[in-house]
Amino acid sequence: MEVIFLRVALDTPLDTSFDYRWTLTQQDGVAAPVPKVGQLVLVPFGRQEIVGLILDVLETTTVPENKLRDAIAVRHDVTPLSPDWIALCQFAADYYQRPLGEVALPSLPKNLKVSKTVSLVRALKKLAQLPALADATPIAEPVLNSEQQGAVDTIVGRDGYAAHLLFGVTGSGKTEVYLQAAARILAQSVDAQILILVPEINLTPQFEAHIRARFPGLLLSTLHSGMAEGERLLHWIAAHTGRSRIVLGTRLAMLASLPRLRLIIVDEEHDPSYKQQEGLRYSARDLAVWRARQLQIPVVLGSATPSLESWHGAQSGRYRLLELHERAVQKAVLPVIRIINLEQEKPSEGLTPRLIAAIRRRLDKKEQSLLFLNRRGYAPVLACDACGWISDCNRCSAHLVLHKGDHRLRCHHCGLEQRIPRSCPTCGNIDLQPLGRGTQRMEESLAAIFPDARVFRIDADSTRLKGSAAAAFERVHDGDVDILIGTQMVAKGHDFKHLTLVAALNPDAALFSQDYRASERLFAQLMQVAGRAGRAAQKEDGNASEVLVQTRYPDHPLYHALMAHNYRSFAADLLDERQQACMPPFMYQALLRAEARELQTALDFLQQAAACMPHPAMTINDPIPMTMTRVANRDRAQLLIESASRPALQAFVKIWIAELRSWKSRVKWSLEIDPVDI
Structure with a gap:
């Protein structure tokens, strides 16, 4: 033998x-x-x-x-x-x-890696019986405007690799550009596959509906972490064998096996969710560009607020810029954005009189309002006025958030839960007060102010169960909601036809964050949530949709750019700041994190790591505690490494990591290339 x-x-x-x-x-x-x-x-x-x-x-x-x-x-x-798939993994x-x-x-389904083959055999049998998309007759393709048609023609008009940044205002019909470009590529080859990435699981049902209506007879696979393992295996095998012509998924779909891939689409490419934050800390957007170059196929990055890295790529000529200036629906116009100065108009229960009046007008017209508050729970903290006690997490550098409906205090970082105390643990005072507002408290306030309105909340707490997010958004789409209160889950991708008023309730905190990306993310969030308003044709009464932003800093340049819907000016200013400060995309970074029982142990490890190798081409900053220093009884610190040369950084890190792995240490450490949270 x-x-x-x-x-x-x-x-x-x-x-x-x-x-x-x-x-x-x-x-x-x-x-x-x-x-x-x-x-x-x-x-x-x-x-x-x-x-x-x-x-x-x-x-x-x-x-x-x-x-x-x-x-x-x-x-x-x-x-x-x-071999192409293995090469992709090797590059990553x-x-x-x-x-x-x-x-x-x-990156492979868990059921593919178990020692027993029962689940695999079952999946292969199901695959043989798997039907194509159910609808027999495709809906007619909408007629594109000239900008949309030009974008489609450019995407499919040449062979080989090309990276396109599809920059279009919210509601400009980027999805239709994706679908018609995909249709033309699918028509060119009987076995072509299309990969469409979305940033969050709750955006997949809407995309699935568009695809199923447009491409009857073609098999669709969906891949995301919310799927049952057996279901994920079935969809993965359909993609791996080429049966699925279209694959839709979140960032994990980027590493799916697609033997006949001909087009990659990354929707909302700016979204931080495309960067994995545990284990392999990869960027699905960046891997999409590399995979397209590897296979010599087009890739489309779409956004109304592109990441500064992608915008810089378009400005420098690495990406081809495709612009959509107008909303796709005739007579649909961008909402008017107005600033409410909280220093002049005092809020009650978090709402100013002007905002309350605006909501009433929309209720009278049978239109929907959306209130955006990116803080879930009832209140950020429970406090005692008598002695100053506050509900801190004893395992983290964070407060326990009050969840009134569950009668619990909950840490959003380590998951610790406690019952709400009947009295102050320090002084015995029974008059404990919630400080600040989360979505649950705002929902309660709205119900009291507007008792006849149908108030509805969408956040991570209200959509825990499988299928609950899709059902919640369906209620909004069907018009069964008058006032929607939600976190960033409601801010992107959703096409609410009846929504004409958007309000941002507490956006100022990001203006003063130590994270240099905070203002970029805030602008994107506000532009995205503002874009949910007025997506349908404007009504005959001429009452334009509007966005109200409650702020204590009405003169901040970010809000001026927001009111003008002027991403270009905002991005240009940020890029100038980044270049002067030697920050990405003009500098390349790696971040070494360490955690230990004691903070000094983590800092000592990082100090030794910084000193263990010569680094003439590197800037190695001093070790510092992380912003959220303690999580689950572990103290955390970080060390930032910077270089003006990506190859030089990679070469240094490769040798450096090998040295660190040879050490015997009880410190748990990890390295992130191109960190997004510093």
Whole structure:
């Protein structure tokens, strides 16, 4: 019997692959299949049996015979993962400084990696019976305006790689550009696949509805973390085998196996949700651009408020800028944005008299209002006026948030929950007061002010159950809601036809954040939530939709740019500031984080890391505590590394990380390339 050797990548923190022995056998005179690169294989590792990815099939190995172990089983029932897919994972591993196995294996469905094949066999049987999209007749494609048509023609008009930044005001019909560009590419090839990324799970139902109505007869796969594992496996296999012509998903779909991918679309490309914040801290948007270049296909990044990195890419010529200046629906106009000065107009229950009057006018006209408050819970903190006690989390550098309906105090960082105390734990005062307002408290206030209105709240607390977010948004779309109060979940992507008033209630905190990206994110949030208003045609009474922003800083340049709907001016000013301050996108960064039981232990580790290697081309800043220093009884600190050269930073970090991994330390540490939260 012939023996060969399999080089296998495993999901381990080790920077190497492992060689295993495989004996070729015969059964009834027929040779068993030879393992192939890209197949999954079950192997022993320590005392466990785990699934790995075959990277190479070898005739010889340098591993001593007494250290070789036999592979257990090869998954011949799954088509091998393609060399292009492995190359994508290898690039991500190299760029984000992680082992290949830690990139490739976690991106696969869990049920594909279990030692038993029952779930896989069941999924393959279901796949054979999986129908195409149910609707038999496609809806007619809307007629595009000249700017939309020009964008579609540009996207599909040339062969090879091209990165397009589709910059259009909210409601300008970017989705229609995506769909018609996809339709033309699908028509050009009978097996082409399209990948569409959205930033959040709750945006997938709306996109699914558009796709199902437009492309009957084509199979759609959806991939996101909210799916049951069996369902995710089924959709992944449909994409991997090429059965699914369109794949829709959140950032994890970026690493899906798509053997015939011909177009990538990243909607709301500015959204921070595209950056993974645990484990492999990758940017799905950036990987989309690399994958498009790898495959020599077009990629479209769409946004009304592009990230400064993408906007700079368009200004420098790396990306092709496609602009949509007008709203797609005839007679639909951008809302009028007005500022309410809280120093002059005092609020009651968080609402100024002018805002209350504006909501009443919309109620009288049977129109919807949206109040945007990016703080869930009832109140940010519970306090005692007598002694000054406040509801702090004893495990984190944070307050316990009051959730009145659940009768709980809850930490939004570590998950700690406590009952609401009957009296002050310090002095016994029974008159404890909530300070500040969250969405739950605002919902209560709105119901009291407008008792006849249908007030509805959408946030992470109200949409915990599977399917609840889709059902909640359906209520708004159906007109069963008069006043909607919500967090950033309601701010993007949704097309509310009856919504004519938007109010931002508490946006000022971001103006003074130490995070240099805070103003960019606030502007994007406010522009996005403002864009929910007035998306349908303006009514004959000429009463334009409006956006009201309650602020104590009405003269801030951000609000002036917002009132003018002037992203260009705002982005130009921010880019000038970033360039003068030597910040991204004009500087490249890596962030080393450390956590330990004591803060000084983490700081000492980072200080030693900063001093362990010469770094003439690097700027290594002093270690500092993180803004949220303590989480779940662990103190956290960070060390920022900067360079004007991306290759120089990568070269330094590669050697530096190898040195840090050789240390024996109880400090838990991680490295992030291109950090978004500093």
